[in-house]
Amino acid sequence: MAIITKSYEPTFWDKLYFPALFKGLMVTLRYFFKRKVTIQYPEEKYIPPDGYRGLHRLNKYSDGRIRCVACEMCSAACPVDCIHIIPGPSPWDEGKERYPVRFDIDLLRCIFCGFCEMACPEEAIELTEIYDFSDLTRENLLIDRDGLLEVYELTKNKNYYSQTKKSEKSET
Amino acid sequence: MGVVHGQEMVLNIGPQHPSTHGVLRLQVKTDGEIISEIKPFIGYLHRCFEKHCENVTYEQVIPFTDRCDYLASMANNFGYVVAMEELMEIKVPERVEYIRVIMAELQRIASHLLALGTFGLDVGAFTPFLYMFRDRERILDMFEMTCGARLLYNYMWVGGLSHDLPIGFVESAFRFLDYFEPKIEEYNNILTYNKIFIERTADVGVMPADVAISYGVSGPNLRGSGVKWDIRKDEPYSIYDRFDFDVPVGIGEKGNLGDCWDRFNVRLTEMGESIKILRQALTQIPKNGDVHQTIPKKIRPPKGSIYKRTETPRGDLGFYIISDGSPIPNRLKMRSPAFTALSVLDEIGRGWMLSDVIAILGSLDIVLGEIDR
Numbered sequence: 001m002a003i004i005t006k007s008y009e010p011t012f013w014d015k016l017y018f019p020a021l022f023k024g025l026m027v028t029l030r031y032f033f034k035r036k037v038t039i040q041y042p043e044e045k046y047i048p049p050d051g052y053r054g055l056h057r058l059n060k061y062s063d064g065r066i067r068c069v070a071c072e073m074c075s076a077a078c079p080v081d082c083i084h085i086i087p088g089p090s091p092w093d094e095g096k097e098r099y100p101v102r103f104d105i106d107l108l109r110c111i112f113c114g115f116c117e118m119a120c121p122e123e124a125i126e127l128t129e130i131y132d133f134s135d136l137t138r139e140n141l142l143i144d145r146d147g148l149l150e151v152y153e154l155t156k157n158k159n160y161y162s163q164t165k166k167s168e169k170s171e172t
Numbered sequence: 173m174g175v176v177h178g179q180e181m182v183l184n185i186g187p188q189h190p191s192t193h194g195v196l197r198l199q200v201k202t203d204g205e206i207i208s209e210i211k212p213f214i215g216y217l218h219r220c221f222e223k224h225c226e227n228v229t230y231e232q233v234i235p236f237t238d239r240c241d242y243l244a245s246m247a248n249n250f251g252y253v254v255a256m257e258e259l260m261e262i263k264v265p266e267r268v269e270y271i272r273v274i275m276a277e278l279q280r281i282a283s284h285l286l287a288l289g290t291f292g293l294d295v296g297a298f299t300p301f302l303y304m305f306r307d308r309e310r311i312l313d314m315f316e317m318t319c320g321a322r323l324l325y326n327y328m329w330v331g332g333l334s335h336d337l338p339i340g341f342v343e344s345a346f347r348f349l350d351y352f353e354p355k356i357e358e359y360n361n362i363l364t365y366n367k368i369f370i371e372r373t374a375d376v377g378v379m380p381a382d383v384a385i386s387y388g389v390s391g392p393n394l395r396g397s398g399v400k401w402d403i404r405k406d407e408p409y410s411i412y413d414r415f416d417f418d419v420p421v422g423i424g425e426k427g428n429l430g431d432c433w434d435r436f437n438v439r440l441t442e443m444g445e446s447i448k449i450l451r452q453a454l455t456q457i458p459k460n461g462d463v464h465q466t467i468p469k470k471i472r473p474p475k476g477s478i479y480k481r482t483e484t485p486r487g488d489l490g491f492y493i494i495s496d497g498s499p500i501p502n503r504l505k506m507r508s509p510a511f512t513a514l515s516v517l518d519e520i521g522r523g524w525m526l527s528d529v530i531a532i533l534g535s536l537d538i539v540l541g542e543i544d545r
Contacts, residue, residue: 014367017367017368019367020366020367020368021368023361023362023366024299024361024362024363024366026361027358027361027362028299028362031303037306037309048316049313049316049317049320049338051317051319051320051335051338052316052320052321053320053321077232079228079232079235079236111235111239111324112321112324113234113235113238113324113326114320114321114326114334115231115232115235115326118334127320
């Protein structure tokens with residue numbers, strides 16, 4: 001059992017609590033007139049910096065060929081085994097011989113560690129700045145090859161959230 | 173749920189209770205409002221970290237260490253890579269060492285801000301919590317700028333770092349420190365020396381030094397009891413021996429030595445010390461250097477084992493790694509500081525009122541991710 005001793009005895013002035021309350025309110029009052037630091041989220045989107053680790057995408061060459069050669073380096077590097085690839089012969093004449101017939105990512109398993117994009121020798125898989133991709137069903141969060149290529153179309157010009165400059169966000 | 177036992181009543185706090193700082197259930201025996209026994213039930217967040225590590229390669233362990241103490245992921249990464257580097261005898265470049273120390277100290281400030289803020293929240297002070305989160309946000313922004321994640325960084329790798337510092341990081345870190353240093357005074361005004369706060373925390377939950385040591389409590393909780401023990405000072409790892417900083421200890425300024433207020437104040441003072449380290453590190457950091465230079469192609473440590481401990485914001489974090497020469501750890505044990513901090517709760521919480529137990533639990537700054545692993 002703890003020994004309960006009181007070494008601190010508040011004086012009568014302390015017990016009023018008004019000075020303490022007033023001192024605290026002085027601090028809060030100063031912030032009342034300052035610029036707000038919050039973002040009104042659904043209306044106003046937070047713009048992540050470059051290199052943000054969000055939703056994945058599969059990159060394409062400028063002529064539309066998929067960069068991925070289905071070497072499965074990413075699925076080997078993945079600590080949670082969320083990438084599943086089925087390789088096949090490439091339908092294009094020039095370039096690489098292999099391409100992914102299936103490329104599935106289980107976003108519910110993914111921990112967004114970024115090992116896949118580090119492991120990729122072709123810079124094919126990349127993590128984008130998209131962070132709000134929650135959904136109501138598990139099926140919708142299994143993203144396949146075409147889904148990943150669609151994400152590429154959405155983010156290739158780095159304009160998913162806004163065209164505005166990042167410097168507007170904050171000083172940091 | 174109440175089982176009436178004569179005059180005693182068994183009461184469950186949690187697991188879904190904001191004051192338990194996560195999914196922790198406390199079974200308390202109360203006599204009226206006086207607590208006679210506290211039994212913490214843990215395991216709601218158990219994710220088999222240690223067993224999982226035996227199935228992934230050494231580098232793949234790092235994202236899982238992030239998820240142990242999720243409020244101080246950098247510090248967990250740091251502890252693991254320091255242990256691995258000692259096992260593999262890797263000497264990392266100067267720049268990497270400096271960046272690691274900078275990140276770890278920024279993380280210490282961020283983690284303490286959250287700890288202090290939620291402690292204030294537990295005893296009824298809502299505003300400081302918001303202010304501290306606002307400042308913590310700036311640190312998280314810097315981390316995000318560096319490695320692309322806000323909470324679970326996967327930043328420090330064995331032998332190096334995942335990314336170099338982005339352009340302008342040092343300047344923005346200095347800007348942050350200039351901004352943050354006066355804020356500590358503001359926290360003092362609004363919370364630390366607030367009479368209401370002092371009455372809620374001073375003399376409450378006194379943890380004598382011998383109790384703290386016998387339970388293995390470490391970090392700010394131990395220093396709050398007046399024991400000057402900091403692994404950064406006493407057993408320096410990385411390059412902590414180069415920096416000049418103090419180890420703040422509790423002196424029982426407002427009450428008995430080792431009370432909640434002391435633990436709170438130690439954390440607050442420690443942020444000031446972290447700023448000191450950061451200023452030195454940011455000035456001394458070498459301008460050039462490849463952070464990927466010493467990352468081994470294949471991490472295959474020699475047969476053997478290592479126990480290495482580091483000072484995280486919560487205390488003494490130890491990694492015990494047994495290697496059998498394969499790329500997968502044979503056994504990995506993590507000694508987490510929050511676990512020992514929780515174990516002392518029963519000892520120091522008995523005899524106090526229910527609302528004081530909430531304050532004591534908040535002052536211990538536990539993270540359930542680390543306790544359950």
